[in-house]
Amino acid sequence: MIKVEHLSKSFANTKAVDNISFEVAEGQNLILLGTSGCGKTTTLKMINRLIEPDHGKVFIDGKNILEQKPELLRRGIGYVLQNNGLFPHYTVAENIAVVARLLKWEEKQIQHRVSELLEKLHLDKKYLTAYPNELSGGQQQRVGLARALVTDPAVLLMDEPFGALDNITRSKIQAEFKALDELKRKTIIMVTHDVQEAFELGDRICLMDKGKIVQNGTPAELLFKPVNNFVKDFLKEQRLQLEFKAIKVKDIISPPPSADGGTFELNGDILPGDASLWFMLERLKFSKAESISVRDARHKEVGKLDFEDLMSAFYQYKKQQAHE
CATH class of the missing domain: 3.40.50.300 (P-loop containing nucleotide triphosphate hydrolases)
Incomplete structure (x- = not known):
């Protein structure tokens, strides 16, 4: 453009x-x-x-x-x-x-x-x-x-x-x-x-x-x-x-939501599939729920993420980047 x-x-x-x-x-x-x-x-x-x-x-x-x-x-x-x-x-x-x-x-x-x-x-x-x-x-x-x-x-x-x-x-x-x-x-x-x-x-x-x-x-x-x-x-x-803020949750978790429309869900709220780790941690911190649902393009749940899962994935990603 x-x-x-x-x-x-x-x-x-x-x-x-x-x-x-x-x-x-x-x-x-x-x-x-x-x-x-x-x-x-x-x-x-x-x-x-x-x-x-x-x-x-x-x-x-x-x-x-x-x-x-x-x-x-x-x-x-x-x-x-x-x-x-x-x-x-x-x-x-x-x-x-x-x-x-x-x-x-x-x-x-x-x-x-x-x-x-x-x-x-x-x-x-x-x-x-x-x-x-x-x-x-x-x-x-x-x-x-x-x-x-x-x-x-x-x-x-x-x-x-x-x-x-x-x-x-x-x-x-x-x-x-x-x-x-x-x-x-x-x-x-x-x-x-x-x-x-x-x-x-x-x-x-x-x-x-x-x-x-x-x-x-x-x-x-x-x-x-x-x-x-x-x-x-x-x-x-x-x-x-x-x-x-730079790292997207979909890039560090396994399995990730599908590329053609996967999302996350917290307390019934749909969260964007390209949300940053910072965004997810903030939402989780101020929520009564203990985990975030990972959903594919058909809205089927393919996994759950809690605070420890997100932090573990973050440090694993950083370790991987250091070796590349």
């Missing part, structure tokens, strides 16, 4: 982005991760032409963005900012509807879509006539996300979307973000400097330093197959917690 080829950008004598290339498959969430000044936000802004590249090309759905008018390109891409970027003199309803009105949607269609998104993002309809300064930080961020999603764009760009929120609010919104059906069919590039957030939300992570991509891979690849000491050191302090 997104292809970046040899992209570069300099400011004065500083190379902010230095000849980087990567691809993002349709429906994938790629995280641009790194410390401040590594080039991740500049990269993101070049993808919707808020910044023009010095060299290189960007293709979205096979089309070269440099051959499109910037304003038309941006209307087809959802964009979420760290400080939400809401217009202070617009109501919540007006903020969410901005792009839909630019595209000349019918008013009835706009109202239906705005109401639909408010419900999905757990915002009460009483906020439709409120102004941004009347909302909490978490509510403002939900409105910013609704505005980016209103026209149902195929591509979503997010620049530190949860960075201005407190830890508790951020964790809650991250959980909602993962569960939101609207986002499961989007191709997303998200910028963050938060390592835990990257491992929580990313299908792939592009770790950047000094304008270059150091490693592009799955969270597990960065942890267990780092390309150099920079990657190892970058993840070292939080490594154990990151391992729990």
Whole structure:
């Protein structure tokens, strides 16, 4: 869906982005991760032409963005900012509807879509006539996300979307973000400097330093197959917690749920087949049940997992990775 080829950008004598290339498959969430000044936000802004590249090309759905008018390109891409970027003199309803009105949607269609998104993002309809300064930080961020999603764009760009929120609010919104059906069919590039957030939300992570991509891979690849000491050191302090988030339960248990739709079940709740070990341990910890049922595509139970089973499988997997 997104292809970046040899992209570069300099400011004065500083190379902010230095000849980087990567691809993002349709429906994938790629995280641009790194410390401040590594080039991740500049990269993101070049993808919707808020910044023009010095060299290189960007293709979205096979089309070269440099051959499109910037304003038309941006209307087809959802964009979420760290400080939400809401217009202070617009109501919540007006903020969410901005792009839909630019595209000349019918008013009835706009109202239906705005109401639909408010419900999905757990915002009460009483906020439709409120102004941004009347909302909490978490509510403002939900409105910013609704505005980016209103026209149902195929591509979503997010620049530190949860960075201005407190830890508790951020964790809650991250959980909602993962569960939101609207986002499961989007191709997303998200910028963050938060390592835990990257491992929580990313299908792939592009770790950047000094304008270059150091490693592009799955969270597990960065942890267990780092390309150099920079990657190892970058993840070292939080490594154990990151391992729990990077490892999928289906990859470490035997027998695993089938590849074509197997799931897990806890207290009657169906849990996703690609859930992380961290997610499973959390759910088990706060449940009265002692084990999780493993079910195949026909919903037939093929096994049970308790806390000890999960931890044993985890350490066995780590041992196996160390020998590869």
